[in-house]
Amino acid sequence: MKPRWQLLGQRGIPLDDRARADFDTWDRRLSFTRGFEEVAKALRSARPREARPDAVRDLGAVFALRLLEHAGLSRVYDGEARRIEMYEYPIRQMRGFQFVGHVRSFDNKYYLKAASTGEVRLVAPYHLDEFDFVRAHAVGEPKLPITGAYTLADWSYNEFYLGRHPGWKGRTARREAQREFVGEIARHALRPTIQALIERGCRVIQIDEPAAGTHPGQGDLVAEAFNIATDGLDGEFTMHICFSDYRNLFPGLLEAKRCRQWAWEFANRDRDGRDGYEVLNVLREYGDTREVGLGVTDVHRDDLETPELVADRIRRAVKVLEDPRRIWVNPDCGLRTRSLDVAYAKLEAMTKGATIARAEFQRPRA
Amino acid sequence: MEIRITLTGPFPRSEELVRATRDLDRGRQSPEAVEEIYARTEIEVVDLERRLGTDRCTAGYLRWADLFRPISESWGGFAVGPITRWFETNTFYRQPILHAPPERTPGAIASRLPLPLRGEGAARALVILPGPYTLAGLLDNRSGEAPQALTHRLGRLLAEEVRELRGLGYRSFEWAEPLLVTRTPTGPSAESTVEAYRAIHDAAGDSTSIVWTYFGDAAPAVSVLARLPVSVIGVDLAETDPASFEIDLRGRALGLGVIDPRTTLSEDPGEIVRIVRRLQEQGSPREVWLGNGAPLDLLPAEPAAKKLHVLAAARTALTPANGRRS
Numbered sequence: 001m002k003p004r005w006q007l008l009g010q011r012g013i014p015l016d017d018r019a020r021a022d023f024d025t026w027d028r029r030l031s032f033t034r035g036f037e038e039v040a041k042a043l044r045s046a047r048p049r050e051a052r053p054d055a056v057r058d059l060g061a062v063f064a065l066r067l068l069e070h071a072g073l074s075r076v077y078d079g080e081a082r083r084i085e086m087y088e089y090p091i092r093q094m095r096g097f098q099f100v101g102h103v104r105s106f107d108n109k110y111y112l113k114a115a116s117t118g119e120v121r122l123v124a125p126y127h128l129d130e131f132d133f134v135r136a137h138a139v140g141e142p143k144l145p146i147t148g149a150y151t152l153a154d155w156s157y158n159e160f161y162l163g164r165h166p167g168w169k170g171r172t173a174r175r176e177a178q179r180e181f182v183g184e185i186a187r188h189a190l191r192p193t194i195q196a197l198i199e200r201g202c203r204v205i206q207i208d209e210p211a212a213g214t215h216p217g218q219g220d221l222v223a224e225a226f227n228i229a230t231d232g233l234d235g236e237f238t239m240h241i242c243f244s245d246y247r248n249l250f251p252g253l254l255e256a257k258r259c260r261q262w263a264w265e266f267a268n269r270d271r272d273g274r275d276g277y278e279v280l281n282v283l284r285e286y287g288d289t290r291e292v293g294l295g296v297t298d299v300h301r302d303d304l305e306t307p308e309l310v311a312d313r314i315r316r317a318v319k320v321l322e323d324p325r326r327i328w329v330n331p332d333c334g335l336r337t338r339s340l341d342v343a344y345a346k347l348e349a350m351t352k353g354a355t356i357a358r359a360e361f362q363r364p365r366a
Numbered sequence: 367m368e369i370r371i372t373l374t375g376p377f378p379r380s381e382e383l384v385r386a387t388r389d390l391d392r393g394r395q396s397p398e399a400v401e402e403i404y405a406r407t408e409i410e411v412v413d414l415e416r417r418l419g420t421d422r423c424t425a426g427y428l429r430w431a432d433l434f435r436p437i438s439e440s441w442g443g444f445a446v447g448p449i450t451r452w453f454e455t456n457t458f459y460r461q462p463i464l465h466a467p468p469e470r471t472p473g474a475i476a477s478r479l480p481l482p483l484r485g486e487g488a489a490r491a492l493v494i495l496p497g498p499y500t501l502a503g504l505l506d507n508r509s510g511e512a513p514q515a516l517t518h519r520l521g522r523l524l525a526e527e528v529r530e531l532r533g534l535g536y537r538s539f540e541w542a543e544p545l546l547v548t549r550t551p552t553g554p555s556a557e558s559t560v561e562a563y564r565a566i567h568d569a570a571g572d573s574t575s576i577v578w579t580y581f582g583d584a585a586p587a588v589s590v591l592a593r594l595p596v597s598v599i600g601v602d603l604a605e606t607d608p609a610s611f612e613i614d615l616r617g618r619a620l621g622l623g624v625i626d627p628r629t630t631l632s633e634d635p636g637e638i639v640r641i642v643r644r645l646q647e648q649g650s651p652r653e654v655w656l657g658n659g660a661p662l663d664l665l666p667a668e669p670a671a672k673k674l675h676v677l678a679a680a681r682t683a684l685t686p687a688n689g690r691r692s
Contacts, residue, residue: 100630101381101666106449106458107431108387110379113666115630155456157630168637169626171583171605215454243451 002081003340005043006060012049020044022340030066033059057082061130062137069140071344072351075204076140080334082130086147086208087155088112089126094189096120096160115157120184125196135201143204144197145240149186149225150218153178154211175218182221186228198235206238206263212253213244219252226256238263238293242333247282254286263293265332268300270313277313280320292321295332296353297346302338304345310353315360324361329354367646368653369681370421372621374540374578374600375433375494375661377411377426378670404429405481412482414671418678421655422492422538422574425480431460433496433542434504436478438462441523442469447506453544453581455664462505464516470523476534488535497541497577498524498562499551514558521562525569532573540576541566544660546590547582547605556590567595576600578621580660588613602659604628608641620651623659625677630669638680656680 003026005019015023023043027033033040036059042051043059064079083089088111091097096118102110127146134142161184162169162177169177194205207229212222222239230237237258241249242265262283270276280292296313297305310329318324329350335343379387386403389395411426430436432452438444438460447461475495476484483491496504498521507516528539541563551559566575577591578600584591585606591599592614600621601611608622624638642654656677662670 100669102379102384103666104379104384104457104663106460108391110384110388111456157628159629159631162629163631168608169604169629169631170607174604174628211456214451214456 002060002079002336003063006056006063006081009043009048009051009056009059010053012053014046014048015043026063026067026340030063030070032063032066036062058133061133065134065138065140067340067344068347069138071347072355073347074140075143075328076134076138077143077145078130078134080145080336085111086210087152088114090147090152090189091156093123093126093193094120094185095123097156100157111155113156116160116181118160120181120188122189122192125193127193128196128200131197131200131202141204142202143206144202145206145208146190146193146197148207148209148212148222148239149182149190149229150222151209151211152185152189153182153225154214156181179221179224182225183228186225190225190229191233194229194233194235198233202235204236204238206240207259208240210240210242210244212241212249213246216245216248217252219249220255221252222249223253223255223259226259230258233258236260238291240264240293240333242295243268246279250282251286254288259290261291261293261328263295263328263330265295265299266317267295267298267305267313267332270298275316277316277320280317284320289323289326291326291328292317293328293330296329297331297335297350299331299333299335299338299346302342304342305349305353307349307352307356310350311356311360314353314357318357318361324357329357367642367651367684368619369642369684370619370653370655371419371677371681372422372492372576372600372655372657373415373418373420373424373662373674374580374621374623374657375427375542376430376663377424377428378663378665378667379428380407380410380667383407383428408480408482414674418674419681423483423487423490424492424494425482425487427480427494429480430478432458433494434459434462434501436475437496437501438505440471440474440478442471443467443509444505450504453548457664459504462501464505464507464509466509467511468509468516468520468523470526472530475527476531483536485535488531489537491536492538492540492576493531493536494540494542495524495527497543497546498566499555499559500543500545503545503549514554517555517558518561518565521559521565524562525565528566528569528573532569532571536573538574538576539566539570540578541596543577543579544581546577547579547584547587547602550582550587551590556593559590560593563594563596574598576621576655578623578657580623581605583607585611592616598653598655600655600657603641604659608644615651617652619653619655620645621655621657624656624680625658625662625673627658627660627662627664627670627673630665630673632673633676635676635679635683638676639683642680642684 005023039051039055060081061078068076097114099114158181161180165173238261240263266276386400408425443466445463447463449458450461502517575596576598580602584601598619602623604626
């Protein structure tokens, strides 16, 4: 979802016709350059180097805020306009890691992977500048996404803690070492960062755990990490998991007591005659009555959901959850792989669908 | 006891290859330049294998996007499907979709094998392909064929593949079968798996046929593994406790996946020696193949290469001073 003009502008490259047209079209629609006239002028000129990269990035963040607000969302963030990815940056804010090289994720996509080489310690809390900026410029209620400890550990080599286990490193030793590793990241990196964010006024924090579904039966570890990072802190905490078999995380995940909302992907699996919302039954089976961030927008397809389809998905969720007040409507995951036009159209359909459902149930929020 | 060294699965792409393939996708690098780097890196992997003393050569399978892609891109009835998690890892494959009865395309696999394995390299080459049970179990089967029948059918098609490749001089075939130990077949599924391997065995003649399992404990799968007509059965020792793994090998060799690519930490050669000696004391097997337990591309290239040297050290330690292997 990062606009082309931001990518070019940050590198000091003059905007091409496409980027320029995008910039002007969206500005007419969102008036996002208001208050940022200087950087906007530099971008529109053939001399983008006159705009500092961080000023272009700030404008990208404002653009994302305005886009989400204009689409009708009540909780907003900056579209992670300052971030390149969700693993390397947080790890670089910690001691006790060393990057060892690139690992292929799929096809020609790779990520730089780190190994733990010592006790995990935080260099300095991160995402604070990002939150300050969002709070200063958001009209809607700001939320801040942050990568969870379980995911940071799972995407790293656990050498330091595993190395402390003598003998053959079988499954039992690995699991025990992983518990230590996850706990240490949660305790010494996530928690102080979340604490600092709260001190800056951050109220809503979404802990992203995309790796949660990687190892069936480790829902308890995910929950443990969540609790260590959030216990006793005065914020509203949600947990985002996507593209996973959620059932594999239960009942262990239920122990994430401070988690107020499960924000999951559903729309992607709601096709080819399959009911993607059937999996919500797992919450009913375990008597869990927390809020649900209901993914109603498939972020991997350009096909636009209609407001009616979104409303239908909400209705199906209400049938299982019974109480519409438990539902927050959101996309399945980040829309970064869609074009801006598609992303906006999807968000607009989402909020319109929520409006239809809200009229029926008097509650679901986007 | 004969000690051999083998590598299984793809070798990680070098940092240079990572940069080049990324740049290729972004239009900053020409296909010809990337091809040159592939070719050079394949030779580097072959050199590494030579230094390690592997009995067969893989050349790293660096160009393969995933284990299934050569089949799903070239065989009839297949399409390349969505990105899907590769077992309990943060790596993914594109799930093959089977929308009609599968048909082998002659020459398609041979043309996708790493360059150093072709021609004169074929005799020493290790052809690594998905095993019939894993292929049948991980694809999205929309063909209407029952799963067991499909496993058997894929076994017959892979047998045809073996016949063709033998005609080109290939003599060693490895079947990657992680699903055998993560979703172990029972009843009719087990029968169809054994039947599939019988078809492959009939085609393989005097070739070496290896089943390599990983990502799961092989102990619960012993009853199926023991029935497979292959030359070597490989297990992943990060998942399988060597002390509790007992199998009637009936003359087959045992593959021990002693290198764990889930960690950059080096394995202790002494520990590997102890495991092999324990097997010796139990009187079996006649031959042990030491290798990596799971595919090495869970690691970056440099740490992977470093870890492998333990294999050579373990073999040296297991080889009596007179040069004859114990």
